[in-house]
Amino acid sequence: MTEVSSLTGRLLVATPALADPNFDRAVVLLLDHDEEGSLGVVLNRPTPVNVGEILEGWGALAGEPGVVFQGGPVSLDSALGIAVIPGGSAADAAPLGWRRVHGAIGLVDLEAPPELLASALGSLRIFAGYAGWGPGQLEDELVEGAWYVVESEPGDVSSPAPEKLWREVLRRQRNELAMVATYPDDPSLN
Numbered sequence: 170m171t172e173v174s175s176l177t178g179r180l181l182v183a184t185p186a187l188a189d190p191n192f193d194r195a196v197v198l199l200l201d202h203d204e205e206g207s208l209g210v211v212l213n214r215p216t217p218v219n220v221g222e223i224l225e226g227w228g229a230l231a232g233e234p235g236v237v238f239q240g241g242p243v244s245l246d247s248a249l250g251i252a253v254i255p256g257g258s259a260a261d262a263a264p265l266g267w268r269r270v271h272g273a274i275g276l277v278d279l280e281a282p283p284e285l286l287a288s289a290l291g292s293l294r295i296f297a298g299y300a301g302w303g304p305g306q307l308e309d310e311l312v313e314g315a316w317y318v319v320e321s322e323p324g325d326v327s328s329p330a331p332e333k334l335w336r337e338v339l340r341r342q343r344n345e346l347a348m349v350a351t352y353p354d355d356p357s358l359n
Contacts, residue, residue: 175202175203176199176202176207176307176318177199177200177201177202177203177270177271178198178199178270178271178272178274178321179199179271179318179319179320179321180196180197180198180199180212180318180319180320180321180325180338181195181196181197181199181209181307181316181317181318182195182196182197182316182317182318182319182335182338182339182346183195183196183197183315183316183335184314184315184316184317184349185349185352186314186315187315187316189315191241191242191300192211192300192315194213194335195211195213195214195300195335196211196212196213196325196334196335196338197209197210197211197212197241197300197316198210198212198251198274198321198325198326200249200251200270200276200299201270202307204304205304206301206302206303206304206306206307207301207302207306207307208299208300208301208302209240209241209299209300209301210238210240210241210249210251210296210299210300211238211239211240211241211296211300212238212294212325212326212328212331212334213238213328213331213332213334213335214238214239214240214331215234215236215237215238215239215331215332216236216237216238216239216297217236218236218237218297219235219236219237220235220236220237220295221235223237223248223295224248224279224295226282226283226284227250227279227283227293227295229283230283230286230287230290230293231293231294231295232292232293232294232327232329233329234329234331237295237296237297238294238295238296238297238331239296239297239298240296240297240298240299240300241296241298241299241300241301242298242300243298243299243300243301244298244299245297245298246297246298247297247298247299248279248295248296248297249276249279249295249296249299250276250277250278250279250293250294250295250296251270251274251275251276251277251293251294251296251326252267252274252275252276252277252286252290252291252292252293252294252326253273253274253275253290253291253292253323253326253327254267254273254275254289254290254291255273255291256273263275264285264286264289265281265285265286266278266281266285266286267286267289271321272323273291273323274321274323274326277293279295291323291327292323292326292327293327294326294327317339317346317349319338319342319346325338335350336350337350
């Protein structure tokens with residue numbers, strides 16, 4: 170098996186050619202990527218469900234909009250917490266109940282008491298479900314042109330306007346990808 174270069178902490182941005190409705194204009198933060206597969210959460214799929222309705226105590230810590238996001242089509246009955254710790258670099262000690270994924274972005278232990286992390290959190294998002302790929306599956310999709318791979322920024326996790334995230338992430342790229350941000354929702358209407 171060939172060695173997989175880890176994409177953990179990077180964003181997968183759905184190309185206009187990606188036909189899967191689960192990922193139409195999706196922006197996925199990769200939380201884990203290695204030879205055993207990949208796991209991430211879709212950052213721009215808010216649901217109408219308030220965080221406090223399903224996770225008591227965490228609602229007050231969730232960033233705006235304070236709703237649960239659909240993290241992907243796998244295990245919709247499970248929840249993942251992603252939080253940014255301000256100034257959180259690899260050299261800083263991680264607070265109890267938080268595990269670094271990349272830079273200042275990390276996973277929150279939702280079984281821990283919310284007050285344990287309250288003072289350390291810069292932003293928090295709760296995701297129902299996740300996106301997952303088996304060994305080599307994501308690499309195949311990349312070769313097929315289904316995804317653009319770009320660097321993430323801590324603000325991507327807590328974007329106050331998630332419906333605009335796909336265009337915003339593409340627009341900030343310093344290459345031809347910035348032009349893709351203008352791709353129409355329905356090209357047949359042009």
